[in-house]
Amino acid sequence: MANIVWHTKLRIHLDLTLDDLGHGEHEGLWDMVYGMDRMYAARAVPVAERDLQCGGVCQEAGVVAPMYLRMRNERREAVHERREDEDRHTVTISDEHKAYQERILRAAEAGGFRGDSEVRTRVGRSWIQTDTLIEGADGLRVGWEVQLSTAGIDGPRSVRARAAKAQRNGITPAWHTDRNDYAHRHDTQWTRSNNLPAHVIAKTGDLRVVSGFRKLDFWHCDLHADHPCPYGVRRCGKFHATPVPKDILFDDLVRNTAAGAVVPVQFRTLNKTHRFWATCADHDRYNDLLSNDDQLPAVTEDVRTPSRASHNPPTCRPDLTITSSATATPTTPQMPTPTSSGLLAVQLTGPAPETTAPQTIGESVLAGPGRSADAGPELLETLVELQRAANAARNALQGLSDRQERERQQHVLLEAAQRAQAAITRYATSQGLNRFDVQQTVQGAARDTQA
Incomplete structure (x- = not known):
């Protein structure tokens, strides 16, 4: 339910909390509407x-949400037609959820694919709401759903129903989570990363998918086989496939699913269907095996991207503490000592924790890799001024009761908010920065200076 209703024919906003709906010049407006x-x-x-x-x-989010009116206990109410529109008024998207959306878009754009968040796709008289929709190669559409809270298995709004609805309408569902219990569910192709805070998810680093991606081993069921026969006999002499867990970087998964190099697989056993992601080559070989298990399927050429070492710090180790350079204690590296055999005994160590020096507000965001931080405060102040103007317009709207003044101020607020958001988007895109971080920094600075 909502208190503000937009009448498309009269082109006015109706405030149900007011007796005259905010339009005293129109007598009997509520009875008529x-x-x-x-x-x-x-x-x-x-x-x-x-x-x-x-x-x-809903209107502020750019979503068309139909409503109808009713009277309950002598109280006027406007009710949304769809439950997802009603949830928009009560459900707050977490910072981690927003960070994942930003990361998916950034990874897709790096691979040459475009996408958008909170996309509504019309399906007959209903809609499909997608967290992040990526437009892939050859018309492929991948709908990423980030699920960090409890989600049902059965029912019309369950994961199973939503994934099936998306698939029926040409969207490949891709569900990602940080919850370990989802790794044992097979209502869709789940992928999982470690439970990380928003600032770690959003930064450019190696975010690793620890569950949901598999490599298929194809083998002959004879006395020399390493895997047990899936039919429960000693050896059947046929060829089988066995999924083996395999790690993949989250950014690579986003790009490869959009390119069609990684596809969803339904792997059937005697009593269960397992759903996971695998390479397109493994998927094709598995389909060939299902059609004829008397011979080993031919190896097909897989679509591979050039392999290179990554210089990004990993984001899959949240237990590493980040200390300030002012308080960090310098350590002297120890040289390997020679052993009695004349060889050097080398001690393998993990990557050292990152250290960051104290920075002024906005400096770490506006000064990206390879950029000078000197221009950061000036550029930040420009964005902050635009955000201040949007905040001031919003505050001015709250104190107005006159209808014409409210409509005029709503236009002022809309234009100011659009200018601020467009400036943040242009700057983050041109500098290769995370838009979520830039926006959080700008809004925080605007609040501090207006307080």
């Missing part, structure tokens, strides 16, 4: 065609 909506309902007119839409959170 409510009576028309009840007439539409009596004639079975769809809610989407009744001229009423959410004029609050």
